[in-house]
Amino acid sequence: MIQVEHLTRRYGALTAVDDVSFDIARGEVVGLLGHNGAGKTTIMKMITGYLEPTSGSVRVDGLEVGRHRRAVQARIGYLPENCPVWPEMTVIDYLDFQAALHGVAAARRDRAVARAIAxxxxxxxxxxxxxxxxxxxxxxxxxxxxxxHEPDILILDEPTNGLDPTQILQMRELIGELARQATVIVSTHILQEVQASCERVLILRAGRLVLDARIDALQRGAGLLVQAEGDVAGALREVPAVQGVRVEADAASPRSWCVDAPIDAAPAVAEALARAGVRLYALQPRRRDLETVFAEVNGLACPSAPEVTHA
Structure with a gap:
């Protein structure tokens, strides 16, 4: 549906987007995540044809944006971060005017406006x-x-900006509904919105794409979490599947330990702790949320206690 290849945008000496490539399939809900200034809005403006790239290309349904701008824009619905509206117009008049700009036929315009309002x-x-x-x-x-205009692609820049909690939930439901008919890109710096609304995340840092992954895949394979009292690291030294052990939370008793091992190693871990006389309170898969992943790729993860590895 959308192919972005080696996309770069420079403003003089500043490189706002630096050699970014990704594909988005039809029907995906993708979160574009990054700090303010990471390049999210610049990428969206280039996808929609409002801004030309310094180099690279964007294709939508096989059409290159630079050569087929009008045809591409007809397929896209775009919410800018600060959506321009005419303050003196009523809501219904503004939407009727926008429907005309989008090329909605006069005979269909009233119905299109009513549906969008609903x-x-x-x-x-x-x-x-x-x-x-x-x-x-x-x-x-x-x-x-x-x-x-019932677009095939919907690009939303900070769609929950300024909404109260109830409105945020309504927006999430709307995004889910839209995804049944359209490809949706949600740009935000709010991690919870990507976690709640999207199935895939693209994380940008300083104009570069540093992560492209499905959210459910990010949450798997993060090891085991052990809550116990005793020498957990010493007890697990001889378990072959365990590659490392570190303290996850040191202040509380019992301590929480992160064990670098596959989930199917849990029985061996439990047996080793029991043999060593360690008091085990909990043993479960360790799952990362998007906040943890975002901190890792941005170098913001808090250092843990020193890791204990096999000799």
Whole structure:
């Protein structure tokens, strides 16, 4: 659906996006994650054709953005981070105007506007002037305009910006609904939004793509977590499957230990701890959340106690 190859964008001496490549398949919900200034918005502007790359290419359905800009943009619904709206217009008038700009036929326009209002829970504000709306409602108006023409690709830059907790849950549900019909890219610096809404994450750091992985795969294969009292590291020295042991949390009693071993090594770990007289309180797979992964790839992970490895 989307092929990004060696995409680079420079502003004088500043390289905002540095040789980024990735593919996104039809129907995927992908989170574009990174600190402010990591290059997320710049990449989205190049995908949508609002900004030309310094080098590299973007293809949508086989069409190169630079050569087939209008055809590509017709397939995309885009919510910029600060969505431009006309404050003096009412919500329904603004959406009708946007539907015309998107090329929605006059005979279908009323239905398209009504559907977008319903999907973004704007019915009670449909006749209100946009300047009277809260930031959260203005954000919903921005999402509504991106949905009007039923695009194949929906690109949302910080879609939950300014929303209250209830509205955030509604937005997540809407993204899930949209994913049944469209490819969705969600750009954010909020880890929980990617965790809750997306099935795959692209993490950017200083303009470079540092991680491209499915979220469920990131959470697997992180070793074992042991809660115990005693010399856990000493007890596990002779277990062949254990590659290392480190203290996960040192302040509490019992201590938590991270054991670098596959999940199927759990019985051998339990037996070794029992033989050594270690009091075992818990033994379970250790799963990483997206916050942990993000800290690792950005070099922000907090150092643990010294790791104990086999001699």
């Amino acid at each position: 999907r973004t829970a704007l019915k009670d504000k449909a006749t209100a002037a946009i300047h009277t709306l809260s930031r959260g409602y203005r954000q919903r108006v921005g999402v509504a305009q991106a949905l009007l």
